[in-house]
Amino acid sequence: MKEFLEKDNYILCPICKKEKFYPDDYFIFCNHCGWEGNLNVDDNIIELNGYSARDYRKVYQEYLKEHPNYIWKDDTEALEKYMKTFIDYGYDCPVCGEKGVFNPDYRYCYKCGWRYNYVQAQYPDFDDSSNKLSLNEYKEKYNKLVIKNPNYQWKNTNEVKIPLTKEQLEWLDTNNIRSDFDKLTSDNELFEILDEIEKKLKQYENKEEYETYIFIREIMGIILDNI
Ligand SMILES: [Zn+2]
Numbered sequence: 270m271k272e273f274l275e276k277d278n279y280i281l282c283p284i285c286k287k288e289k290f291y292p293d294d295y296f297i298f299c300n301h302c303g304w305e306g307n308l309n310v311d312d313n314i315i316e317l318n319g320y321s322a323r324d325y326r327k328v329y330q331e332y333l334k335e336h337p338n339y340i341w342k343d344d345t346e347a348l349e350k351y352m353k354t355f356i357d358y359g360y361d362c363p364v365c366g367e368k369g370v371f372n373p374d375y376r377y378c379y380k381c382g383w384r385y386n387y388v389q390a391q392y393p394d395f396d397d398s399s400n401k402l403s404l405n406e407y408k409e410k411y412n413k414l415v416i417k418n419p420n421y422q423w424k425n426t427n428e429v430k431i432p433l434t435k436e437q438l439e440w441l442d443t444n445n446i447r448s449d450f451d452k453l454t455s456d457n458e459l460f461e462i463l464d465e466i467e468k469k470l471k472q473y474e475n476k477e478e479y480e481t482y483i484f485i486r487e488i489m490g491i492i493l494d495n496i
């Protein structure tokens with residue numbers, strides 16, 4: 270076995286930070302946390318073990334709260350059993366409740382855009398995973414959209430065409446709000462745009478500039494009608 274001669278010549282496990290690896294170890298197996306995957310991990314990529322590092326880290330940390338002395342090699346099945354106790358919402362969407370939307374080939378809910386992620390479903394405040402928003406945040410946004418537009422149906426964002434006028438697009442640009450709707454990569458980005466517009470709208474709510482208020486509200490209405 271190699272020894273760690275120089276103290277800086279190692280990299281800690283990307284999940285538990287408890288086991289040391291060599292920089293040239295490409296694929297690692299950690300005896301502390303059971304992580305099996307790349308050492309230089311991309312948090313969002315699902316590894317061969319079926320988890321992204323971000324999700325695995327979350328499950329591991331939550332498990333440690335109840336079992337602070339847990340070491341994977343002492344009980345290699347414990348984490349797996351723990352995961353099996355998670356809410357099993359099967360193929361139904363935990364955001365909009367649509368039945369049977371998820372299957373192995375389709376990991377998006379066509380109705381609300383939620384990406385299948387059972388770790389986020391188990392920890393509804395866990396954000397920045399395959400869904401940038403947590404389940405609770407996403408649900409709140411989705412419910413707001415449905416109230417504003419009862420016919421709201423999530424669309425793959427590159428299908429979105431928002432017929433804004435030149436003047437309306439210019440207003441978005443001058444207020445540093447994105448107007449390139451066809452280039453959005455996720456529905457979360459669309460939510461961010463709507464939030465920005467809503468903030469502006471609130472600034473004009475109690476002012477004399479009623480025309481500007483109406484103008485912004487129109488932009489918002491057009492977007493909501495076309496997403
Ligand atoms: Zn580890």
Ligand SMILES: [Zn+2]
Binds near residue numbers: 365
């Ligand atoms: Zn849904």
